[in-house]
Amino acid sequence: MRTRVGYAGGTLKNPTYHNLGDHSESIQIDFDPTKLTYERLLDKFWHAHNPCRAEYSRQYRSAIFYHNDEQKKLALETMHREEATRGKIATAIVPATEFYLAEDYHQKYAIRCSSELSAEFNAMYPKLNDFVNSTAAARVNGYLNGSGSRAQFEAEAPELGLSTKAVEILRRRMRE
Secondary structure, three states, X not given: OEEEXXXXXXXXXXXXXXXXXXXXXXXXXXXXXXXXXXXXXXXXHHHOOOOOOOOOOOOOOOEEEEOOHHHHHXXXXXXXXXXXXXXXXXXXXXXXXXXXXXXXXXXXXXXXXOHHHHHHHHHHOOOHHHHHOOHHHHHHHHHHOOOOOHHHHHHHXXXXXXXHHHHHHHHHHHHO
């Protein structure tokens, strides 16, 4: 439903991009478990990167931050399943700590890189907090980054609140 980028897993209060302390760059995902299960989310995580690569910095480490025992159990089960086919997994599975939002310019970065779409979203969400927490912005940002199929986009495009011009821009970008 929503995504936000930020910093997690460390002890420094109020980290920033230039003063990260012991935090890792992270993404916070709010999801509807009736539409997307936690296990399916984990499957996407495991296949979106190479979880076998050793940590070369805490800032960019691969980690799953779980919020309860059930999430921990599923994270470990899926990790063991991945290890059976991929080898040793380097991803940390650790309890969630406080999540700190990254600076404004990091939020919905793909939208911000498109002047036309950025202007459209600025008009739709004049308050930054509304933009950052927008489901439509999260979905569009995902499509711009190559997540989701053309069929998924076409099915949900009418629900995103976008102008005809913005929909055409997204269609063009997805073809590219």
